[in-house]
Amino acid sequence: MFRIAVPNKGSLSEPAVTMLKEAGYRQRRDPRELVLQDPDNDVEFFFLRPRDIAVYVGSGTVDAGITGRDLLLDSGADAVEHLPLGFAGSTFRFAAPPARVGSIEQIQGLRLATSYPVLVTDHLAAHGVTAKVVRLDGAVESAVQLGIADVVADVVSTGTTLRGAGLEVFGDPILVSEAVLIRPRASEVTSGLDTLMRRLQGVLVAQQYVLMDYDVPVDQVDRAIAITPGLESPTVSPLHNRDWAAVRAMVPRDQTNRMMDDLYDVGARAILVTSIHACRL
């Protein structure tokens, strides 16, 4: 059985489980369940702490896992990113009280609090900077107020927590993170991993694309399909009225309205948009 590690708690857990369900896998009903078998799909799920997932995958005891890119890099484990999953997006940033520290070079010799010491130390080293890293489990933003650090490096999503602690980000983002599917560095891509990846990709495509149908005068078909080129190529079918054709193409969800405006301008009518429930590219 193909073994997959899934986050059991935190920001990654619920969206990961939802995505796996949409990909057709069984998921646990009781949050205390640690292992779940899905014999129909020949897979076994292990619900583990998000921070530990890269360690298990890197050791090869599980075949794949879902974790954050930031957690993967901080783990130093022998695991690699296989597919970005488009949820739990965040940036990882330096922050300090306003006007106190303005650049990465100014961190030299300061006390820096973080839950991601490897990620931060590697980044500082790449810039020739060393700091006194204070490793904390969470609520890192309070470290400056409480006097154990001069700067922090932490996950920023909306920025609300930082602002509440009277801190401001400075310098470029250390990392742009999101949930990722990971696999052991050493292993070859097996058919189990390939199936999992295709299923997750299918969920991503169904989330990110819609199906667009419209009618267009035959002499405008070329202009219309330049607007909606589809993935491979759009379907163009004749209509009973020979002067018109029907076109069907997948288009990115976030461009739907602009494309409908452009299609209308070239003469397309009866433009319909429908969601994609599932998809295999």
Ligand SMILES: Nc1ncnc2c1ncn2[C@@H]1O[C@H](COP(=O)(O)OP(=O)(O)OP(=O)(O)O)[C@@H](O)[C@H]1O
């Ligand atoms: N607002 C957020 N807060 C924390 N982590 C976030 C947020 N948005 C996305 N993430 C991502 O979630 C992962 C951290 O998950 P983890 O479960 O370790 O922490 P958490 O969601 O803060 O939960 P906990 O309550 O255990 O601290 C990282 O990959 C991080 O980038």
Ligand SMILES: O=P(O)(O)OC[C@H]1O[C@H](OP(=O)(O)OP(=O)(O)O)[C@H](O)[C@@H]1O
């Ligand atoms: O930019 P924001 O939207 O405010 O989110 C980012 C904050 O959320 C997380 O903290 P969490 O609530 O998980 O507490 P923790 O620090 O104890 O993990 C993270 O560590 C940041 O502190």
Ligand SMILES: [Mg+2]
């Ligand atoms: Mg947290």
